[in-house]
Amino acid sequence: MICFTGGEVTTRLDLLMEGVNRCREIGLAYSITTNATWAQVEVGLENFLETFSDCHVLGISYDRFHAPFIEPSVPLKVLRSATEKGMFALLRYTICADEDESEILKGLGLYGSELAENVRFSGLMAIGRASNLLNDLMPVHDLDEPCLTASVKTVRPDGNVYGCCGEAFYLPDPNPLLLGNAYTTPISEIFARSSKNIVLQAIRTIGPRKIVRDANLVTEKVGEEEVLARSPCGSCRLMFRNKESSSKSISYAESRSPRVRALRALFYGEL
Numbered sequence: 001m002i003c004f005t006g007g008e009v010t011t012r013l014d015l016l017m018e019g020v021n022r023c024r025e026i027g028l029a030y031s032i033t034t035n036a037t038w039a040q041v042e043v044g045l046e047n048f049l050e051t052f053s054d055c056h057v058l059g060i061s062y063d064r065f066h067a068p069f070i071e072p073s074v075p076l077k078v079l080r081s082a083t084e085k086g087m088f089a090l091l092r093y094t095i096c097a098d099e100d101e102s103e104i105l106k107g108l109g110l111y112g113s114e115l116a117e118n119v120r121f122s123g124l125m126a127i128g129r130a131s132n133l134l135n136d137l138m139p140v141h142d143l144d145e146p147c148l149t150a151s152v153k154t155v156r157p158d159g160n161v162y163g164c165c166g167e168a169f170y171l172p173d174p175n176p177l178l179l180g181n182a183y184t185t186p187i188s189e190i191f192a193r194s195s196k197n198i199v200l201q202a203i204r205t206i207g208p209r210k211i212v213r214d215a216n217l218v219t220e221k222v223g224e225e226e227v228l229a230r231s232p233c234g235s236c237r238l239m240f241r242n243k244e245s246s247s248k249s250i251s252y253a254e255s256r257s258p259r260v261r262a263l264r265a266l267f268y269g270e271l
C-alpha cells in the first residue's frame, strides 16, 4: 500500500491526484493522511470524500497542537462522514505526557461511542519541531517495543528513500536509515537493501529503545539524551546522531544478528 502524507498533502492536490491515479492504474491500495482543513467548508468535505472514496485508510491528524488552527468539530465531521460513506477513517492523535486518553475522548464527545474505536493514540516524541517543546510533555514509550514503522519505506520529494517514516528524515545524512535515491538507483534495488540492513532489522525486531540502552548510548540521567531515549524515534536520533554512535549501533545489531533473524521469522514470517 502507498500512503500519501506530508506536511499536508492537500496543499499539492495536483501531485496527490497524480499519485493516486497511478495507484489506481496499477491496482495498488492507497491511504491519505491529512489535517482535514479542506473540510472547513461543506463543499470541500463532499468533494474530498467523493474524489477519494476508494482510499484504503483516511488518516485525520488532530491533537492539542492542531487545536489552535482547526475546530475539533471539523476532523470529527470528517471522521463521521467518511465512516457513514463506508470508508475506513482514523483520527490520529499525538498524546502528551499530561493528557489522558479517556479525557481526550470525552472532550471530543466520543467516549463510549462506536467512533472511539477509530481514534488511535501515539505518544509525542522529541523529534523535528517537537524537540523545542517542554520535556515534561514527552511521555515514556514502551521500552522493548519493536518499531513496526521500520517496515514502511518513505520516498521523499528529493528522491531519497528511507527505511521508515519517522525521525530518519531529520537525521544527519548519510545515516543507516537512508537506503538510496530513487533518481539514481532503481527503487526495487533500494527496497531490497532494507532486508540486508542489519541495524534497520534490529530496530524492527529488538526495538530502538532497547538497542540504545544495551549499547550504552545514553550517558545522561537527565537532559537531552534522557528525553530522546524516552521514545523510539528519539532513540534512533541517539543511535545515529554521529559516526561514533552509528558505528556502536551497527556493531550492536551485528552482534545480535542470530536473534534478529529468529525474531524476523517469528514476527514477520521472513526466512
Ligand code: SF4
Pocket (backbone or CB within 6 Å): 147, 148, 149, 150, 163, 164, 165, 166, 167, 168, 203, 208, 232, 233, 234, 236, 237
Ligand atoms: S523508531 Fe527509528 S526506525 Fe522507527 S520510525 Fe522512528 S526513526 Fe524510524
